Amino acid sequence: MDFKDLYNAALSVAVPKELSDCAQAASVGAAILTASGNVYTGVCIDTACSMGFCAEHAAAAAMITAGESRILKIVAVGYKGNIIPPCGRCREFLSQICFENSEARVLVNENTVVKLCELLPWDWRKI
Ligand SMILES: [Zn+2]
Structure with missing residues (x-):
């Protein structure tokens, strides 16, 4: 699955x-593609x-609920x-629920994909 999907x-x-x-919800939506090929979505609250x-955070919770990380x-x-x-909170959260998530690809704008670890320089776990 590519980033367009x-x-x-x-x-x-x-x-x-x-x-x-x-309280309002869903002004932002997120989608996660997991190593198993499943997609989980979530909305902000x-x-x-x-x-x-x-x-x-919500998409990660749906993923964890389904047994994936x-x-x-x-x-x-x-x-x-x-x-x-x-x-910043989500960057740290996603990296802690599975250490391999540091290699996850993040679409940060229309033309730029970076690894999660690139968004978390000076990782406190490596000091
Ligand atoms: Zn966040």
């Missing part, structure tokens, strides 16, 4: 919703008091179609 999977779930007066989480490719997409690199 993964991008489309992420975009397909990025459909903003109002959950309540203080944004709440007051900063209790929400990112789309990458090794990521080959990941992309996050805003509902308008813009590619969004993972935040």
